[in-house]
Amino acid sequence: MKNKVLEIRNLHVTFDTPSGPLEAVRGVDLDVAEGELVGVVGESGSGKSVTFLAAMGLLPSMARVTGSVLLEGEQLIGYTPKQMRSVRGRLMSMIFQDPLSALNPVHRIGAQVAEMLQSHQHLTNKQANIRAVELLDIVGIPQPEERARQFPHEFSGGMRQRVVIAIAIANSPKLLIADEPTTALDVTVQAQIFEVIERIQSHFKTAVVLITHDLGVIARFADRVDVMYAGRNVEQGTVDNLFEHPSHPYTRGLLASLPRPGKARLLPIRGFPPNMVAPPTGCAFRTRCDFAEVICEENIPELQPFGDLLTACVRANELPKVWA
């Protein structure tokens, strides 16, 4: 792998809830290399957001976080809130689905970009304002000079998300994490936002983590995929390998539920995601898996090389080669 920008090892996140400790992330491992776009998929509640909120130091203080998160070799676990503030926006940024809540309604767009620049770089107001307009141009905002003087309510949802991306990349971070950045936008605008992200990735060599439910987006934009289930990685590989011959029954289930030309009907994965206060012993997917055996109840499966993929299934060798 090229230079690793992000290296997550054995990350655990536990929340205390009224029904007991909820282990939302249960030993996540993930690498992201310079200039690489890694797609993270998995059903609702599988721990995608919590994993990266933990890496960003954005979880509520009651969350217990252990393990290792190296960003450019810096160990972030154990950093104070002040140290994390210096990392966020400078070395890594995260964008979310709702751009309006990320922007301040009473400040002009240009000033909000300039503020992010000046919070990490020694720039005069004039320099910051010039750079802010350049950044708005980079993310595809037309007439950036005029638009910089406007307020968030004067922007459409797609344009707001572009502004949020401009703020996120203002200080040329090594890593951009996008958590379902287009869920609130219509389909044509969604594609434009992914194109902006792709442009930034290729132009600035920014590593990108893209969290999405949309496997079509992953197939089109990602280099590698990380599949999460019940707070763990169950399969990782390049987009080509993983879409071509998925090994883990859960990945196969996700792909089988995708609409494809010539396919008569979608095959949803049966059952529901587990309750994370008391997940099944062993492989958490076994309660929904057509191939589960007694051995699957015993140990939590680790990611192991299987063909071109890393797969966390003790029965990977015995599964049918043809899957859908």
Ligand SMILES: Nc1ncnc2c1ncn2[C@@H]1O[C@H](COP(=O)(O)OP(=O)(O)OP(=O)(O)O)[C@@H](O)[C@H]1O
């Ligand atoms: N602040 C919190 N307190 C308690 N439990 C939480 C908290 N945040 C998340 N969780 C729980 O952690 C688990 C993982 O949540 P997470 O938000 O990471 O899921 P996700 O994979 O991002 O899902 P989605 O696709 O719906 O965004 C869920 O069971 C969720 O209810």
Ligand SMILES: [Mg+2]
């Ligand atoms: Mg989420």
